[in-house]
Structure formats: C-alpha cells, structure tokens
Amino acid sequence: MARVNLEKMTYTQLAALRGEVDRAMSDRQNAERAELRQKMAEMAIAAGLSLDEVLGRRGRGKGSVAIKYRDPKNLENTWTGRGRMPRWMVAATKGGKTKKEDFLI
Secondary structure (H helix, E strand, O other): OOOOOOOOHHHHHHHHHHHHHHHHHHHHHHHHHHHHHHHHHHHHOOOOOOOOHHHOOOOOOOOOOOEEEEEEOOOOEEEEOOOOOOHOOOOOOOOOOOOHHHHHH
C-alpha cells in the first residue's frame, strides 16, 4: 500500500483524495454486502428455505386508513384525521360555530 504524505498536499488535493476514499469505501461495502447476501441465500436454499423466511421479512406496504371525518354538505369531502386538516374542514371550523368533532363519522 502506497503511503501518501498528507502534510505536503494542498486543500484541493486533500478534498479530492477524501472523495476517492469515500467512493472506494462505499464500493467496497456494497460489494461485501452483496457477497454476504449471496452466501446467506445459498445457506437458506440448502436448508430448504428462502432468505425472506430466514430473516423474517414481511410485506412492506402502507395499508389504507379508515375515514374518520366527513362533510355532511358534500359527502365526497372526507379526512382520515392524519396530516394537515383539509381546506374544507378549516373553512367549516373557522367561524367557531362547528368543531372538528361535529364531522366525526
């Protein structure tokens, strides 16, 4: 392995060297990760299992959330109660005559 005299390098040279080292480390980590994954998959297949069964992975997906609020004036206006309050509800509750709870299903 070649030794580099960092004391004699300029800032620009040091920054370029850091970029090269970061890329090399990332590439090496990805290669080792892929190699390990392949070995684990081969071991799982030898045992009659899949890698997902061994690691206990489940389907990753967002499920739908039930509607919690509905506008009685326009039934298409709904809200699950998550995230920002929709404009129709902000406008309806702005005067203080109605509350958010008035729109519960």
